[in-house]
Amino acid sequence: xxxxxxxxxxxxxxxxxxxxxxxxxxxxxxxxxxxxxxxxxxxxxxxxxxxxxxxxxxxxxxxxxxxxxxxxxxxxxxxxxxxxxxxxxxxxxxxxxxxxxxxxxxxxxxxxxxxxxxxxxxxxxxxxxxxxxxxxxxxxxxxxxxxxxxxxxxxxxxxxxxxxxxxxxxxxxxxxxxxxxxxxxxxxxxxxxxxxxxxxxxxxxxxxxxxxxxxxxxxxxxxxxxxxxxxxxxxxxxxxxxxxxxxxxxxxxxxxxxxxxxxxxxxxxxx
Numbered sequence: 001x002x003x004x005x006x007x008x009x010x011x012x013x014x015x016x017x018x019x020x021x022x023x024x025x026x027x028x029x030x031x032x033x034x035x036x037x038x039x040x041x042x043x044x045x046x047x048x049x050x051x052x053x054x055x056x057x058x059x060x061x062x063x064x065x066x067x068x069x070x071x072x073x074x075x076x077x078x079x080x081x082x083x084x085x086x087x088x089x090x091x092x093x094x095x096x097x098x099x100x101x102x103x104x105x106x107x108x109x110x111x112x113x114x115x116x117x118x119x120x121x122x123x124x125x126x127x128x129x130x131x132x133x134x135x136x137x138x139x140x141x142x143x144x145x146x147x148x149x150x151x152x153x154x155x156x157x158x159x160x161x162x163x164x165x166x167x168x169x170x171x172x173x174x175x176x177x178x179x180x181x182x183x184x185x186x187x188x189x190x191x192x193x194x195x196x197x198x199x200x201x202x203x204x205x206x207x208x209x210x211x212x213x214x215x216x217x218x219x220x221x222x223x224x225x226x227x228x229x230x231x232x233x234x235x236x237x238x239x240x241x242x243x244x245x246x247x248x249x250x251x252x253x254x255x256x257x258x259x260x261x262x263x264x265x266x267x268x269x270x271x
Contacts, residue, residue, distance in 0.1 A: 007109070008135050011124040014057035015105045018050040018089060019128035022096075022105070026129075029099045044097060047071065050089035054107065058085050068110065070223045083111045083121065088223035091125070092199030101129040106201040108226035118249050123227030125205045134205040134231055142208050142234035151237035151258040152210035157190045157268075160213035160261055163203040166196055167218065176218070183216070186268040200254075204228025207256050208235035214257030214265045218242070225254055238262040242269055 004012070025046035051071045058065070066077030066084045077084065085107065090096060092103030108123040124135040134149070136142035142149040154160050164184065169177045188194050195212070197203060200220055206212045208231040225248060232239045239256040241247040244266055248254045257265050 004135070005137060005140075007122055008124065008137065010058065010061040011107045011122070011135065012126070012133055014054045014061075015107060015124060015126035015128075015133070017057050018053040018105055019126060021049050021053065022046055022090065022103075023128055026096060026099075026101070026103075029097060044090075044093070046096070047090040047093060050105065051087060054087050054089055054105070055085075058087075058107070068222060070221070083109045086110050086120075086223050086226040088201060088221075091201040091224065092197075095198045100198070102197055102202065103127070103129070103199055104202045104205070106223060106227045108223075108230065110222075110226060120226050120230045120249070123230040125201050125227050125231065127202060127205075132205075134208065134227075136208070136227075136231045136234035138230065138234070140234070142231045144205075144209055149208050149231070149235040150210060151208060151232065151235045152213045153260070154213050154258065155260040157261060157264055159192055161192045161211075162187055162194045162265070163206065163212045163215040164194055164196055165198075165200055165203075165217035165220075180218075183269045186271050187216075187265070190268065200224045201228050204239075204254075204256055205231055207237060207258075208232045210235075210258075214255070214261060216242075216255045216265065216269055218253045220252040220254055222249060222252070225249065225252070228254075228256070232256045240266070242266065 064077050064079035064082045067075040068086045070088050088106040091106050096103045105126045109121050112118050122137045126133050134144050167176050167180050203215045207215050241251050241253045
């Protein structure tokens with residue numbers, strides 16, 4: 001049985017509080033007040049209220065810490081040297097708005113050294129529909145509820161199942177979409193399959209849990225991947241950008257997999 005730290009308990013409490021409103025609104029999804037921010041990017045009352053709840057709960061526990069919020073932007077803490085909370089209150093918004101029960105709450109702790117290098121030192125992803133709480137702290141391993149997580153042990157691409165995200169095809173983005181289709185074709189040709197579940201944080205959590213053998217996507221935001229980065233690494237996986245560099249947090253381009261197939265996946269994506 002895993003013994004959660006005080007920090008993880010704070011993150012879990014905030015996630016559970018926020019999930020109550022999300023689940024209530026999910027049950028009445030057709031009545032949500034929805035506004036459109038941009039192509040493929042929807043925001044609902046549920047999303048904003050969840051973020052407010054998380055911020056309130058985390059601020060009570062760590063009043064000096066700042067925030068990097070999906071909806072609220074950057075909020076400076078009273079202690080400039082303190083860690084920063086990175087929060088995505090509703091990962092999988094489009095799923096949520098279409099009544100698809102696959103979404104989560106992502107919270108991470110980010111620290112920045114004097115050289116400006118950012119490190120994620122703790123992270124959690126809560127799937128309220130399945131009641132699955134994924135969490136990790138640097139050097140302490142990754143867990144799902146009370147069970148220790150390890151990435152999959154598959155070594156052959158032919159046996160491996162992957163997840164990805166499909167880029168939006170808008171004006172001026174044809175080249176990016178064409179490149180993605182090539183990547184998708186390369187991976188599908190040699191693997192057991194590719195899934196597009198619509199929630200990047202949960203995709204990374206599922207890599208950590210060994211459900212997916214790998215994941216790739218470009219152009220993600222910090223809050224999409226922060227918690228997933230530490231989950232995958234603490235579960236024994238590799239996570240990088242498409243050039244095998246430790247730059248995923250900066251670029252938003254992510255390739256995550258178990259150690260045996262990470263290199264093969266990157267070669268396919270480059271191919």
